[in-house]
Amino acid sequence: MLSIVIITLILQQFYSTYQLETIQTALSSTVELACSLTNQNIESTNPAKIVWIRDDQADIVSLDSIITVRDHRLSILSMNNIDHQDRILRITNIEEQDHGLYRCIHGDITLNEIFLDVLVPPRIISHSPEHMRMTVREGNDVQFSCTATGHPTPSIIWHVNGLLKSDLVTMIEGKNESILILRNVSRFDAGRVDCSASNTLSTVNRQFLLYVKYKPIFTIPFQLFHFRLHDSATIICQVCSIPLPIIFDFFRPKQSDPISNGIKEKSDKFINQTCRQLTITIYLNDASLFGPYVCRARNSLGVNHAEFILKEIIQSTKRMKYITEHRPSITLSMITNLSSTLMINNENESSKRNIQLNNKIISQKNQSYKSSISILLLIILSFIMI
Numbered sequence: 538m539l540s541i542v543i544i545t546l547i548l549q550q551f552y553s554t555y556q557l558e559t560i561q562t563a564l565s566s567t568v569e570l571a572c573s574l575t576n577q578n579i580e581s582t583n584p585a586k587i588v589w590i591r592d593d594q595a596d597i598v599s600l601d602s603i604i605t606v607r608d609h610r611l612s613i614l615s616m617n618n619i620d621h622q623d624r625i626l627r628i629t630n631i632e633e634q635d636h637g638l639y640r641c642i643h644g645d646i647t648l649n650e651i652f653l654d655v656l657v658p659p660r661i662i663s664h665s666p667e668h669m670r671m672t673v674r675e676g677n678d679v680q681f682s683c684t685a686t687g688h689p690t691p692s693i694i695w696h697v698n699g700l701l702k703s704d705l706v707t708m709i710e711g712k713n714e715s716i717l718i719l720r721n722v723s724r725f726d727a728g729r730v731d732c733s734a735s736n737t738l739s740t741v742n743r744q745f746l747l748y749v750k751y752k753p754i755f756t757i758p759f760q761l762f763h764f765r766l767h768d769s770a771t772i773i774c775q776v777c778s779i780p781l782p783i784i785f786d787f788f789r790p791k792q793s794d795p796i797s798n799g800i801k802e803k804s805d806k807f808i809n810q811t812c813r814q815l816t817i818t819i820y821l822n823d824a825s826l827f828g829p830y831v832c833r834a835r836n837s838l839g840v841n842h843a844e845f846i847l848k849e850i851i852q853s854t855k856r857m858k859y860i861t862e863h864r865p866s867i868t869l870s871m872i873t874n875l876s877s878t879l880m881i882n883n884e885n886e887s888s889k890r891n892i893q894l895n896n897k898i899i900s901q902k903n904q905s906y907k908s909s910i911s912i913l914l915l916i917i918l919s920f921i922m923i
């Protein structure tokens with residue numbers, strides 16, 4: 538019993554000569570792990586040598602001043618002074634696997650114990666889709682993923698076109714993988730999707746490109762144009778879609794062949810990678826050329842159309858005013874309603890002023906649609922005068 542107490546006391550004395558120390562170091566750097574033996578502790582007869590061991594691998598790294606493992610990055614800086622001997626373990630070009638516990642011992646005595654904490658900047662080791670591009674139909678779901686390593690463990694965040702998306706992210710614990718799911722993708726989601734992994738050392742990114750396919754969308758809404766017989770009517774139709782339309786032309790409603798009668802000029806141009814513009818000029822030399830038309834576009838995802846009407850104006854006065862109506866609706870009945878609404882409103886004085894105001898706004902708009910000519914307002918105004 539007494540002997541156990543004595544041994545414990547002796548051990549405590551030895552252990553008090555060092556404290557577990559943690560050294561943090563970065564990849565590729567050099568560290569020196571100190572180990573010093575004071576000569577009082579050396580019994581002249583003790584033949585034991587100072588040894589460095591790696592605890593987790595149970596490797597003897599060095600024996601006195603000699604490195605015993607095959608690793609040219611390791612060396613012992615050996616110093617013998619009057620009162621102490623130093624055997625400093627030097628590791629150059631630190632690697633991830635150098636992480637761990639290092640112990641310097643002399644016989645049964647541990648002289649020093651150091652935990653080497655190798656900090657590793659984040660690295661994205663895998664991602665999906667692998668080729669960094671994703672194409673999806675509008676309305677579908679789409680998934681991206683990034684897996685990152687590093688020490689400390691990196692955190693992964695996602696941005697879609699620069700906006701942080703935190704609610705749509707799933708982290709798979711233990712796999713270091715983060716998944717972003719975008720549901721019911723719209724064409725406005727198209728663009729850049731970034732994942733970035735960061736820890737205390739740095740941040741790394743991966744950038745994906747998201748392409749969203751959608752069926753043709755017309756950017757110029759329904760139009761009603763008023764013309765006289767023998768006028769030339771220029772109509773512009775603009776469509777955006779991905780992929781670009783395979784059919785894009787002017788038709789009479791329910792007809793499968795594009796119009797050919799009365800066309801004076803026709804031009805088709807690309808506005809950008811997703812939008813096309815078709816312009817035609819029709820010479821209205823026959824009453825049959827008035828009436829409804831559709832601008833129709835089809836791509837692999839579907840078909841869409843925009844309607845417009847060329848309405849004949851019977852000239853009733855020499856004074857001419859021009860108006861072009863641009864309404865967001867696309868049915869003929871709405872137009873009939875529109876004109877009757879205008880007529881009703883005009884029955885009292887205050888709204889008459891409103892109409893004149895509208896007229897100004899409309900004439901300004903007219904600049905961008907120079908070739909669209911009509912004289913509806915004139916008729917309305919003459920009604921008011923009467």
Ligand SMILES: *[C@@H]1O[C@H](CO)[C@@H](O)[C@H](O)[C@H]1NC(C)=O
Nearest residue numbers: 685686687688690711712713
């Ligand atoms: C996750 O990351 C940590 C820290 O980088 C690493 O120790 C661990 O092995 C990784 N897990 C997997 C499954 O890759």
Ligand SMILES: *[C@@H]1O[C@H](CO)[C@@H](O)[C@H](O)[C@H]1NC(C)=O
Nearest residue numbers: 675676677720721722723724
């Ligand atoms: C998908 O999004 C569109 C608008 O972008 C919305 O009108 C539609 O209801 C959504 N569908 C589902 C299933 O959420």
Ligand SMILES: *[C@@H]1O[C@H](CO)[C@@H](O)[C@H](O)[C@H]1NC(C)=O
Nearest residue numbers: 756775777808809810811812
């Ligand atoms: C293409 O042009 C249209 C119309 O000017 C515009 O609304 C759209 O944003 C453009 N798209 C791209 C990808 O530039």
Ligand SMILES: *[C@@H]1O[C@H](CO)[C@@H](O)[C@H](O)[C@H]1NC(C)=O
Nearest residue numbers: 869870871872873874875877
């Ligand atoms: C006008 O619009 C209403 C619905 O707002 C519709 O019930 C009515 O039939 C339309 N009138 C005409 C002449 O199209």
Ligand SMILES: *[C@@H]1O[C@H](CO)[C@@H](O)[C@H](O)[C@H]1NC(C)=O
Nearest residue numbers: 881882884885886887888889
């Ligand atoms: C004219 O119409 C406006 C709004 O439509 C109404 O507030 C006003 O009372 C009407 N004036 C007359 C004289 O009917």
Ligand SMILES: CC(=O)N[C@H]1CO[C@H](CO)[C@@H](O)[C@@H]1O
Nearest residue numbers: 859900901903904907908910
């Ligand atoms: C205000 C304005 O630009 N008005 C124009 C509307 O369009 C006609 C026909 O192209 C022009 O003569 C007007 O000057």
